[in-house]
Amino acid sequence: MKIGMFTSGYQRNPLEHVFQDAKEFGYDYVELWGGRPHAYAPDLKAGDINEVKRLIDKYEMPVLGFTPEHNGYPYNYMIGSEAQRQDAVEYLKLSLDMAKEMGAEYMLTSPANGGYLATYDELWPRLIKTMQELGDHAAKVGVKVTVETLTPYESNFFTRANDLVELFKRVDNPWIVGMCDVVPPFVQHESIAAYITKCGDKMDHFHIIDGEQGTDSHIMPGEGAMPLKEMLYEMKRCGYDKTATIELVLGYINEPRMYAKRAIDNVRAMMAEVGY
Numbered sequence: 001m002k003i004g005m006f007t008s009g010y011q012r013n014p015l016e017h018v019f020q021d022a023k024e025f026g027y028d029y030v031e032l033w034g035g036r037p038h039a040y041a042p043d044l045k046a047g048d049i050n051e052v053k054r055l056i057d058k059y060e061m062p063v064l065g066f067t068p069e070h071n072g073y074p075y076n077y078m079i080g081s082e083a084q085r086q087d088a089v090e091y092l093k094l095s096l097d098m099a100k101e102m103g104a105e106y107m108l109t110s111p112a113n114g115g116y117l118a119t120y121d122e123l124w125p126r127l128i129k130t131m132q133e134l135g136d137h138a139a140k141v142g143v144k145v146t147v148e149t150l151t152p153y154e155s156n157f158f159t160r161a162n163d164l165v166e167l168f169k170r171v172d173n174p175w176i177v178g179m180c181d182v183v184p185p186f187v188q189h190e191s192i193a194a195y196i197t198k199c200g201d202k203m204d205h206f207h208i209i210d211g212e213q214g215t216d217s218h219i220m221p222g223e224g225a226m227p228l229k230e231m232l233y234e235m236k237r238c239g240y241d242k243t244a245t246i247e248l249v250l251g252y253i254n255e256p257r258m259y260a261k262r263a264i265d266n267v268r269a270m271m272a273e274v275g276y
Contacts, residue, residue, distance in 0.1 A: 001236075001240065001242065001276060002029055002064070002244070003027055003028050003208075003243075003244055003245075003246060003267060003271075004027060004064060004065065004243060004244070004246070005021070005025075005029075005030050005031065005245070005246065005260060006031045006033065006207070006245050006246065006247045007030060007031065007032055007038065007039075008033035008035065008067075008249050008250065009248050009249055009250060009251075009259070009260075010038070010256045010257075010260075011035065011036075011038060012253060012256075013256060015038045015039075015051065015052070016055055017256075017257060018032075018038075018055075019055040019056070019058070019059040019061045021257055021260055021261070022059070022061050022260075023059045023060065023061050025264050026264055026268065027061075027246075027264055029061065029063065029065070030063045030065075031064065031065035031066075031067055031108070031245040032052070032067065032102070032104075033067050033069065034066055034067055034068030034069055035068075035069035039052060040068075040069075041068055041091060041097075041098050042091075042094065044101070045094060045097070045098060049101050049102060053101070053102060056102065062103060063102045063103060063104050064104055064105050064106070064243060065099075065105065065106050065146070066095060066098065066099035066102065066106070066108070067107070067108040068092060068095040068107065068108075068109075070092065070109065070110075070112075071110055071112040071154070072112070075091050075092075076088060077092075077126070078112050078113065078118075078123065078126060078127065078155075079112070079113065079114050079115045085126065085130065088130075089130055089133050089134065092107070092109060093133075093134065093137045095107055096145070097141060099141075099143045100143050105143065105144060106143060106144040106145070106177070106205065107138075107143055108146045108148055108179070109134070109145055109146070110148040110149075110150050110154075111147070111150070111155060111157055111158035112150065112154065113154065113156050113157070114126070114157050115156075116156070118157075123157045124166075127157075127158070127167070128171055131145070131171045131173075131176055132171055132173070135173035135176045136173075138173075138175035138176070139173065139174075144176075144177050144204065145176050146177050146179050146204055147164065147167060147176065147177070147178050147179065148178075148179050148180075148181055148207070149161070149163055149164060149178075149181070149184050149185075150181075150184055151183060151184045151216040152184075152188065153215070153216040154216055159184055159188065160185075160190060161180070161185070161190065161191075161195045161198045161199065162198070164178040164198070164199055164202070165198050165199065168199070168202055177202050177203075177204035177205070178199045178202050178203055178204060178205075179203070179204060179205035179206060179207070180203070180205075180206050181209070181247065182206065182208060182209065182226065182231065183209060183211040183216060183218060186213075187211060187213055187214070187215070192231055192235075193234045193235070193238055196235070196238045196239075196240055203242075204243075205242060205243050205244070205245070206235070206242075206243070206244035206245070207244070207247040208221065208232075208244045208245070208246055208247070209247045210222060210223055210224030210225070210228060211225065211226050212224050212225050213225060217251065218247055218248065218251060220248070220252070220259065220262060220263060220266070221246065221263055221266045221267050222270070228267075228270055229270040229273060229274060232270055232271055232274050233276070235276070236274060236275065236276045246260075246264065246267055248260060248263055
């Protein structure tokens with residue numbers, strides 16, 4: 001299993017620190033957060049993509065995943081008018097184009113909160129239409145759309161493994177795949193391994209992090225309440241051998257380089273202990 005570095009916590013540092021640290025600390029790849037100042041898709045299109053590609057080549061560190069910022073302001077395809085949804089879709093199509101430019105294998109997307117008055121009868125058609133449009137574009141450029149479930153603190157709609165299963169039933173596109181951030185199932189008392197069983201070959205990616213009940217906080221691996229070592233053993237037993245990004249986010253923004261080192265060391269030690 002390949003272990004990746006997530007980069008949103010580095011947004012106050014030079015982008016080069018991301019690639020330098022990922023190489024030095026022993027990460028296998030980068031999952032690049034798509035927000036300013038580093039990798040906002042319109043900025044990449046305007047020329048910033050060249051700096052990303054330069055760093056990929058300089059440090060021989062691939063960007064396998066691109067995660068454009070789109071769960072709140074100004075983009076969220078699950079809420080607002082049809083014009084706002086279309087604007088979000090066009091932004092994500094551009095993000096797919098930029099993912100292709102940097103050699104990424106997937107672009108990550110999360111169906112966010114659809115608004116307090118929205119019903120499933122409104123939300124499901126909206127998501128299906130969006131995924132059909134993104135899936136068609138993904139097939140053209142050859143980059144997967146990796147769909148993430150969220151915690152109920154983040155979304156009122158797309159939060160469980162069964163939601164991924166239902167999406168795959170309604171949108172039949174091989175370029176639409178699923179992933180599991182391990183915090184959502186943990187805080188909802190849902191099985192993490194069930195994602196692998198239920199989604200089968202469509203289960204394509206993980207975000208590995210620690211957590212605590214009652215919050216969506218992403219905590220340093222090994223320093224929260226999750227049985228991460230045993231979880232890694234279960235993932236190995238299920239035969240999962242694709243990618244897993246350590247998703248340190250804004251809680252560690254003060255010292256991203258120190259915490260990125262501790263995170264990979266902790267996870268590698270747990271993997272070694274269970275023979276992963």
